[in-house]
Amino acid sequence: MTLSQQAPSRSAAKENNDQEDAILELRGLKTYFFLERGVVKAVDGVDASIGRKKTLGVVGESGCGKSVTFRSVMRLIQSPPGRIVEGEILLHRKDGDTVDIVKLDPRSRQLRDIRGAEIAMIFQEPMTSLNPLHPVGRQISESVLLHQNLSRRASLERAEEMLNRVHIADPGRRIGEYPHQLSGGMRQRVMIALALSCNPSVLIADEPTTALDVTVQAQILDLMRELQDEFDSAIVLITHNLGVVSQMADHVAVMYMGRVVEYAPVYDIFHNPKHPYTVGLLNSVPVLGRKDDKKLVPITGMVPSPMEEITGCAFADRCPQAMEICWQQTPEFKEHEPGHSAACWLHD
Numbered sequence: 001m002t003l004s005q006q007a008p009s010r011s012a013a014k015e016n017n018d019q020e021d022a023i024l025e026l027r028g029l030k031t032y033f034f035l036e037r038g039v040v041k042a043v044d045g046v047d048a049s050i051g052r053k054k055t056l057g058v059v060g061e062s063g064c065g066k067s068v069t070f071r072s073v074m075r076l077i078q079s080p081p082g083r084i085v086e087g088e089i090l091l092h093r094k095d096g097d098t099v100d101i102v103k104l105d106p107r108s109r110q111l112r113d114i115r116g117a118e119i120a121m122i123f124q125e126p127m128t129s130l131n132p133l134h135p136v137g138r139q140i141s142e143s144v145l146l147h148q149n150l151s152r153r154a155s156l157e158r159a160e161e162m163l164n165r166v167h168i169a170d171p172g173r174r175i176g177e178y179p180h181q182l183s184g185g186m187r188q189r190v191m192i193a194l195a196l197s198c199n200p201s202v203l204i205a206d207e208p209t210t211a212l213d214v215t216v217q218a219q220i221l222d223l224m225r226e227l228q229d230e231f232d233s234a235i236v237l238i239t240h241n242l243g244v245v246s247q248m249a250d251h252v253a254v255m256y257m258g259r260v261v262e263y264a265p266v267y268d269i270f271h272n273p274k275h276p277y278t279v280g281l282l283n284s285v286p287v288l289g290r291k292d293d294k295k296l297v298p299i300t301g302m303v304p305s306p307m308e309e310i311t312g313c314a315f316a317d318r319c320p321q322a323m324e325i326c327w328q329q330t331p332e333f334k335e336h337e338p339g340h341s342a343a344c345w346l347h348d
């Protein structure tokens, strides 16, 4: 599998247009950081929905709020200085119950139960999640013990089984090894095993393959797809790599300056983008098999400071299609075609 950007097929788009029922919904989510020099509006009114057993790709340049949005979902924002100031994070459980994660006490048992057992997160650098002082098998079994009613022996067996599921050879030996004894790709597999050990409904993967070489990246992505089928998990894939998104995602949310500016099935993002920022992202990366011979065009200008008070569209000073209204009024994020939303005056 290549990791160059490849346009997704129409059959995928048809499938993606199927009605889906959401497992996780973000409504008007705002997470701010209150610093001495001002307020950083890292997430500034995000609406998004993740379908059961689907993959949502979240893309955008560094600092656009992708990671902070989903760290907010896990309630992993360091407070102070960060705080969720507004909005809802609704987890629709299998039993039909809905819980608003924003309302939970960060130290509560309920939130601890959700983290790991219902929503799990993996990071770019596995060492941020793995404890260097404990063997990897023990780390997985501790997580299983915390969330499931199993004996210590059964939880260790589960750890070995999970290492086997993520295709780590000789899992019986590896469970006794420490993270530093494993390669980068193997550590990432262990983290996936750890994340999936309690069969969560949602797996949030924050740049899971960025630190790995291309061959290992492809193996990890294949593994995530395989495990998604097996465990029926929804995946949120946070990445700056549109190639990865084109191969993994059912839907894509494009973020800019703490907001989602476009949301659509993956086919429509690649073939019918509506927001000039999405067009800019697509034009600035190589497309495998693209018929036209367009040159790569970087997006001009810089992302404004998240502390800046902006009137109008936040993309206006970088947008080749900016109009007068763009400098005066903020475009509303709304649906312009079924299932395809964007925040841009061009479509009003």
Ligand code: SF4
Residues within 6 Å of the ligand: 275, 276, 277, 313, 314, 315, 316, 317, 319, 320, 321, 322, 323, 326, 331, 343, 344, 345, 346
């Ligand atoms: Fe460009 Fe205006 Fe659309 Fe913003 S609203 S992306 S400035 S056309």
